[in-house]
Amino acid sequence: MSDNGADTLCPFEPKIIGFLCRWCSYPGADLAGTNRIKYPPNMIPIRVMCSGRVDPTFVIKALADGADGVLIAGCHPPADCHYQSGNIKAMRRYPLLLKMLEQFGIEKERVRLEWISASEGTRFAQVVAGMRETLQRLGPLNWRVGQAFQPAEGEVQ
Amino acid sequence: MSAKPKVAFYWCASCGGCEETIVDLNEGILKVVEAVDIVLWPVALDFKRRDVEAMADGEIAVSFINGAVRLSEQEEWVELLRRKSNLVVAFGSCAHLGGIPGLGNVTNRELVFERKYTAVPTIDNPTRIFPSQVVTVDGHTLELPRFYDTVKTLGQTVDVDYYLPGCPPPSNLVWDAVTAILEGRLPEKGAVLAPNKPLCDTCSRNETKPETLAIKGFKRVATSTPDPQECFLAQGYVCLGPATRSGCGERCINANMPCRGCFGPPDGVVDQGAKFLSAIASMIDATDGEEVERIIGGIEDPLGTFYRFSLPSSLLGRTRIATGG
Numbered sequence: 137m138s139d140n141g142a143d144t145l146c147p148f149e150p151k152i153i154g155f156l157c158r159w160c161s162y163p164g165a166d167l168a169g170t171n172r173i174k175y176p177p178n179m180i181p182i183r184v185m186c187s188g189r190v191d192p193t194f195v196i197k198a199l200a201d202g203a204d205g206v207l208i209a210g211c212h213p214p215a216d217c218h219y220q221s222g223n224i225k226a227m228r229r230y231p232l233l234l235k236m237l238e239q240f241g242i243e244k245e246r247v248r249l250e251w252i253s254a255s256e257g258t259r260f261a262q263v264v265a266g267m268r269e270t271l272q273r274l275g276p277l278n279w280r281v282g283q284a285f286q287p288a289e290g291e292v293q
Numbered sequence: 294m295s296a297k298p299k300v301a302f303y304w305c306a307s308c309g310g311c312e313e314t315i316v317d318l319n320e321g322i323l324k325v326v327e328a329v330d331i332v333l334w335p336v337a338l339d340f341k342r343r344d345v346e347a348m349a350d351g352e353i354a355v356s357f358i359n360g361a362v363r364l365s366e367q368e369e370w371v372e373l374l375r376r377k378s379n380l381v382v383a384f385g386s387c388a389h390l391g392g393i394p395g396l397g398n399v400t401n402r403e404l405v406f407e408r409k410y411t412a413v414p415t416i417d418n419p420t421r422i423f424p425s426q427v428v429t430v431d432g433h434t435l436e437l438p439r440f441y442d443t444v445k446t447l448g449q450t451v452d453v454d455y456y457l458p459g460c461p462p463p464s465n466l467v468w469d470a471v472t473a474i475l476e477g478r479l480p481e482k483g484a485v486l487a488p489n490k491p492l493c494d495t496c497s498r499n500e501t502k503p504e505t506l507a508i509k510g511f512k513r514v515a516t517s518t519p520d521p522q523e524c525f526l527a528q529g530y531v532c533l534g535p536a537t538r539s540g541c542g543e544r545c546i547n548a549n550m551p552c553r554g555c556f557g558p559p560d561g562v563v564d565q566g567a568k569f570l571s572a573i574a575s576m577i578d579a580t581d582g583e584e585v586e587r588i589i590g591g592i593e594d595p596l597g598t599f600y601r602f603s604l605p606s607s608l609l610g611r612t613r614i615a616t617g618g
Contacts, residue, residue, distance in 0.1 A: 192574075193567040193608070200608040214580060227582065229574040232589050236570060239399070239596035241613025279609070 150204035150271035152179040152264070155190045159218040160253045161209035167257030175261035176268045179207065186210065187249075188222025192233045195247060199237075200279050205246045205271045207263065212251040223251070245270050246277065298354035298475070300325075301333035301345070302384075303374055305360030305367040306394040306444065311385040312336040312359070314461040321468055328475055329354070333374075342370070345377055353377050355474055357457075359384040361394045361605065362445045366438035375451040380474065382486075386460040386555045388447040389485075390565075391605030393460070396597060398604045398611030401442040442614065446606050456485045460555035460602060463542050487540035489559050492552050495539040498524045507578035511591030514550060525551040526576065529591075531598055536562065536569035555602045564608045566599035 156162040162183045168175060184190055187210025195206045208230070210223040217223040226249060234244040248267060252260050304312065318325065332353060333340045345353075356378040362368055375381055386392040397405060411418050428435045447453055457470055470486045473479065480486070493499055502524040512519075512529045519525060525532035525546075532551035538559045545552055558565040573592075579585045592598060600607055 191567065192570045193564050196564060196567050196608045200610075224580055225575045228577045228579070228585050229571060231582070231586055232570055232574045232592070232595060235589060235592075236566075236595040236599070239594070239612065240609050279613075 148272055148276060149176075150178055150268060150276070151202060152205045152207055152267055152271065153198040153203045154179045154181045154207040154209065154264075155184050155187070155194060156181050156207075156252075157187045157210040157218075157222075158183055158185050160211035160216060161187075161250075161260070163254035164209070164252040164256045164260045167254065168261045169257075171257050173257055173261045175264045178268045178271075179264050186217065186219050186222035187226035188217070188219065188224075190226060190229075192229060195233065196237075199242060199246070199277060202278075202280060204274075204277045205248070205267055207267060208247070208249045209252045209260075209263070210249075212253055216251075216253065242277065243274055245274060297328065297330045299332045299348075299352060300329040301353050301356040301374060301378065302331070302336070303333060303356060303358045303370060304335065305358065305371065305388070305447070306363045307360030307385065307387045307392070309336065310461040311387075314385075314464055314467060315357075317464045318468060321464070325471060342373070345373055348377050350376050351379050353379065355380040355382060357382045357384040358447055359388050359461075360447075361387040361391050362447060362450045363394060363397065363441055364438040365441070368450055371447060371451050380454045381447075381451065382470065382474075383447040383453045383456045385462055386458060386557070386602045388453075389456045389458050389606075390557045390603040391444055391446050392555075392602050395444045395446070395603070395605040396601070397444045399596065400612075401614065402440050405440075443611050444605050449605065454482055455480070456483075458485055458487050458538060458556040459541055463540070463544070465542070466540060485538065485557070485560070487538055487556060490539045491559055492534040492537045492539045492541070492543070492546075492556070496524075496534055496543060496546060498522065498546065501527060503527055506576040508573075508576045508588065509578050510588055513591075519549055519551070521549050526573075531573065531592065533565075533569055533599070533601075535572045536565050553601050554599075557603055557606075565603045566596070566607055569599045570595065 156165055165181060187208055190208050198206050208226060210226055211217045213223050213227060230249040234247060237247060238244055250263050252263065302315065315322065331338060333345055356374045358371055358374060358381060362371065383389045387394055406423050410416060410423050411421060424437055426437050426439060457466060466487055501522060506526050508529050510529055511531060514530065519528055519530055530551045533554035534552040536558055537552050537554045538556040541556050554565060558568060562568045577585055577588050579588055604611065
């Protein structure tokens with residue numbers, strides 16, 4: 137009945153979209169690679185110029201189009217941002233976005249904002265592994281499947 | 294017997310305000326009637342579905358349809374009108390974006406019925422009688438339309454040629470659209486028949502908008518009165534101007550009410566609510582998490598405020614329907 141896979145032989149592997157800032161978090165992910173730190177392959181990285189460039193539209197579109205979770209990662213506040221205040225903008229948008237997503241019925245644990253510097257390869261790997269675990273517990277989001285405009289049956293009284 | 298182009302008006306899930314806007318053309322309506330034959334207008338004229346069914350496909354030059362689509366009957370009507378019409382214009386916010394009825398997408402059919410037929414204080418319904426789709430009385434079978442869980446826009450139901458935004462669309466835009474169609478000056482298919490600048494660009498209060506907007510706390514028009522000249526955002530009122538198309542004539546602004554977003558976003562913005570969230574959150578004047586949380590606490594209902602008119606047309610479309618439970 138449930139397809140969250142918790143009790144099946146083939147565990148559910150969540151799809152995570154990662155928006156990684158070009159100056160800190162993407163090099164951080166790169167470092168995880170060059171250091172051969174193992175982490176689960178669930179995250180598809182998208183390099184952006186700054187966490188402040190991550191329009192909430194991107195996050196919502198990822199969730200609407202099949203992602204189970206979204207990671208936004210940028211430079212440590214207050215002062216690491218290459219553009220001075222982009223990470224602060226991300227920090228201001230994030231809680232309001234979570235508040236609104238919860239109204240939509242999307243658990244706030246599905247979207248994470250993390251500060252990962254270029255030297256934190258290990259931390260990057262931990263964040264991805266942690267997110268995978270959280271999402272496995274929550275199960276798939278399946279927005280398009282679950283949100284078919286009109287249910288085919290069971291609608292009529 | 295005339296060769297005048299045929300025009301139809303129809304309404305789905307709406308309040309009737311869009312019909313009012315046509316009446317507001319005043320003497321202009323006489324010019325419209327001079328130029329066209331109105332073949333369907335349920336609010337004012339007595340035509341039946343069979344009259345429309347009897348027409349040839351494409352016989353109606355243009356159908357103006359207002360309202361969102363929530364019932365199977367509305368779906369049938371708009372599909373019929375689509376077949377019979379050369380052009381279909383989504384008239385007003387509800388047909389364009391889902392509008393106020395579209396906020397029904399935060400709930401579903403069961404909860405709407407529960408509220409409407411039992412929970413409302415003025416309802417006394419101890420045996421819990423709900424509308425059924427099929428009822429048999431004295432051997433006669435009566436059928437009611439299906440009531441869907443999800444409200445759709447007109448464009449999500451049938452192919453739409455043009456959109457006239459607004460709640461309701463202002464008469465001058467209606468007039469421009471009607472004359473453009475009559476004179477064959479048609480824009481690209483799918484166009485929104487209104488200017489393509491954000492409202493802030495034309496807002497009379499734009500001059501008072503500071504270079505950088507910094508909001509320390511949100512205010513509500515329900516509990517305080519805005520200054521009649523100053524930019525609403527500068528005062529801390531949630532005003533959807535930055536993410537909303539202009540052309541409305543600033544009726545709300547002139548009545549000292551912040552923009553609520555009925556014109557929808559300008560071209561290129563996929564999701565009005567998300568875009569506005571992006572804008573308003575960046576104006577929050579705080580650099581630590583706790584302070585940000587405190588200020589955000591002033592926005593009680595982000596979903597209902599940012600998607601007041603556009604929920605069905607948004608990327609997520611509605612709240613999550615529980616599955617498998």
